Amino acid sequence: METATENFIPSIREHVGKIVVGQDAVVERVLIALLTSGHLLLQGVPGLAKTLLVMTIARAIDLQFSRIQCTVDMLPSDIVGSEVLDQKTLEYRIHKGPVFTNLLLADEINRASPKVQSALLESMQEKRVTIGGKTMRLPTPFLVIATQNPVEQAGTFELPEAQLDRFMLLHRLDYPTPQEEEEVLRRQLHMGLRKEEGGGAVMRTAFDMIEDAPQASVASLVRCMEEVQKVHVSDVFLKHCVELVNKTREADLLDFGCSPRAGLSLINACRARAYIHDRGFVTPEDMFELAHDVMLHRMRLTYEAQAEGHTTAQVLEKILSDLS
Numbered sequence: 648m649e650t651a652t653e654n655f656i657p658s659i660r661e662h663v664g665k666i667v668v669g670q671d672a673v674v675e676r677v678l679i680a681l682l683t684s685g686h687l688l689l690q691g692v693p694g695l696a697k698t699l700l701v702m703t704i705a706r707a708i709d710l711q712f713s714r715i716q717c718t719v720d721m722l723p724s725d726i727v728g729s730e731v732l733d734q735k736t737l738e739y740r741i742h743k744g745p746v747f748t749n750l751l752l753a754d755e756i757n758r759a760s761p762k763v764q765s766a767l768l769e770s771m772q773e774k775r776v777t778i779g780g781k782t783m784r785l786p787t788p789f790l791v792i793a794t795q796n797p798v799e800q801a802g803t804f805e806l807p808e809a810q811l812d813r814f815m816l817l818h819r820l821d822y823p824t825p826q827e828e829e830e831v832l833r834r835q836l837h838m839g840l841r842k843e844e845g846g847g848a849v850m851r852t853a854f855d856m857i858e859d860a861p862q863a864s865v866a867s868l869v870r871c872m873e874e875v876q877k878v879h880v881s882d883v884f885l886k887h888c889v890e891l892v893n894k895t896r897e898a899d900l901l902d903f904g905c906s907p908r909a910g911l912s913l914i915n916a917c918r919a920r921a922y923i924h925d926r927g928f929v930t931p932e933d934m935f936e937l938a939h940d941v942m943l944h945r946m947r948l949t950y951e952a953q954a955e956g957h958t959t960a961q962v963l964e965k966i967l968s969d970l971s
Contacts, residue, residue, distance in 0.1 A: 655871050656923055658862045662707045666856050667700050668834070669827035675923060676818045676940065677704055677792065681868065682875045682919040685815025685912060686771050686791040688756070688944070695820045697794045698754060699853050705750045708868055709861030711786060713745035714752040717759035723766035730779040741778050746770050749786055749865070756793040757803045764810050767791065771813045788868065808947070815912045816937070817944040871922070878918040879928040887934065887970065888913050894966045895942065900952040901962060905945045913941045931971075938967060 656678065663674050673689065677700065680687040689697045698714075705712035715726060728744035745751060746767075756764065770776050771791050775784045793814070795806075811817070823831065838851040888910050895904030917933035939960065946959045 659707050662862045663703050666703045667696050668830045669823050676816055679916050679919040683915045688814040688817040689794045690797050691820030701752050701792050703857050706857050707862045709864050710749040712750050713748040715745050716754045717756050721763050723763055727776040728778050751791045753793040757795040811944045816940040818940050875919050875922045878921050898962055900957050902947045902949045905942050909945050
């Protein structure tokens with residue numbers, strides 16, 4: 648593979664490892680999203696370093712970064728922007744919202760109202776927004792990484808299928824291993840205090856450890872994206888992907904299966920994973936590794952299957968075992 652792989656991927660992993668303990672699978676999913684311009688949804692209980700991880704990677708690659716904390720009273724204009732009356736000229740000017748960035752982190756997206764969630768659709772799919780009748784393109788690259796807490800239900804709005812389908816990957820975070828959690832606690836013991844002007848001080852956290860100096864440029868990211876497009880996908884692999892997607896539509900326990908967009912996402916994600924692992928071709932291992940993140944959020948059980956206690960994960964596992 649090209650030198651870009653030898654420098655870009657390891658340097659980002661090493662940089663993230665200084666701040667975040669473990670979570671190698673999550674780092675890989677974020678890199679896949681970056682290399683394919685696919686959007687990523689991270690699902691996990693609070694305290695698993697979802698926000699910390701995204702901010703660390705954004706700083707490492709010198710990307711424009713914006714963060715929005717979704718709340719129930721948020722308006723669409725809080726994300727895309729609005730027209731503002733200039734008191735001096737008495738003319739309207741456009742105030743751009745946080746969506747005009749390279750990497751947008753939407754924290755707890757399921758707390759935003761359906762109107763706000765739908766406001767993200769145009770930006771996520773078409774990479775542009777409309778403000779006051781004027782359509783403007785978003786910066787490139789543009790990527791949305793959203794987080795959601797699957798535990799709390801009060802004050803949340805379940806993402807509709809149309810919104811979920813816009814996410815290339817939905818990755819579910821697990822708790823760290825006991826060894827990783829020990830390392831988290833050990834690092835905290837040595838962080839010390841951050842002294843403020845005026846004589847005050849506050850305990851340092853992992854967020855204070857994020858370095859401002861980027862490890863890679865946007866240009867190097869673009870070169871890596873170009874290399875991903877050269878990763879070979881065989882006709883046999885394509886047929887397996889189509890077969891996998893079609894089997895979800897034929898499953899008796901599913902109300903509906905995956906759309907063609909799932910197959911596109913799976914192919915692109917497999918290409919990026921092969922590149923990350925320094926291969927010039929995709930393998931069945933890539934497909935089996937990424938199938939859950941690409942497909943589960945695009946599948947819906949029938950009411951009868953839900954009542955009987957089945958899960959989409961069980962259905963997908965059965966389909967994958969039949970293919971292997």
